[in-house]
Amino acid sequence: MRNLHFRRAARASVLGTAALIAALSLTACQSDSPAPAAYDAEAPAPQKPADGASAAPASDTGNGKETAGDTGTSGSGSESAKGSGSESAKQQRSSASLPTCTGENTKLTITAVQRPVNHMLLTVTNTGSKACNAFYHPVLRFGEAQSVPPVVEDSKPQAVVTVAPGQSAYAGVMTSSADGSGTGGYSTQDLTVGFLDAESKSAGDMVNVPLSKDVYVDSTLTVTYWQTEMDDALMY
Template identity: 40%
Template sequence: MASPSLSPSASPSPSASSPPSPVASLSPSPSEGQSSGATVDCTEDLLTVVVKKVSSPVNHLLIEAVNKGSRTCVLYEFPYMRFTADREEPVEPVEDSSPNAVVTLVPGATAYAGVTTASTDGSGAASGHRATTFGLVMLTEEDGGDQTEAQIPLPGGSLYVEDDSARVTYWQVSRGDALMW
């Protein structure tokens, strides 16, 4: 299975003459309004995954997943991830961020997930460490994420993480929704 590609730098601003970008949407069912088999699960080989540091809110990362395939794909729940390969427990999801639907990506569309890396008040400092990678598995309808874990380097090479404070949002259709948690 191919690993997601990573680009820690910011994306260039779209020019005024750029065509509109494809958009992600929320669907109660992956095939609603489409013929059977029209959508597939979004897996690492169908996505380009970009991890970015953001200036606001503090102690956050943004995961962007772009459908680089030719078919519409579906993202389920949240990015199943953990910081540093030797950590056994995955990062817990922010349950309140669930959109109560799957995120559907047409080719070229982007979905987002926000990651809280540390508390703002230092309350999680006892579990703090420097992480250099995070493991990522895309959850699917069939296997619930029984795929190879891709080890993705973090922007800037390493990042301070508090395992007790780290949280990840469910997949969202907008950057703002992903970073509001």
């Protein structure tokens, strides 16, 4: 009888211990479990993008619509730059393909002017059917001169002067110094004019240009580059 009571007490003790261990295990599991669903709902779960959709962030176009982010160069800007460059290159090619102005497609005249003093205006007029390029400056030879006059470097234009059919270009000629400082002066009624090509070489034959009266020239004789405007030719 005594042994039976002892076995019952021991069994009760074992069951109590097991119950205690189970309670502790349950408490530990509850502390490691995720937070309740109501807490997680405050932060929406990330959505997986649809198949084929770009993951790039959307950008505001300014018109109320959104478009996928673009990390490249604006299409309109690149097209504008391309168009501008193409047009400039086309104009350069077009100018380069034009014939050189020579005595065969132009007419030359020279006239004295009141201002500046001791200056003359040389005019070249395109008599052809196509525009021509008047490169650099005219080559002058007054009378029996053994050399051609120097060019005024400050008169060099920014671009080659192109002369359309029926239109003219100009060059200023200072025949002698106003203060008499020039040397080796002489008078002549003979003038020949030559043209230069794109490589600054002689283009065509020298052209005789009639003078209405004797012209006095000395060592200060100079000529300008070809100009599109008459006033530009006479400012040197």
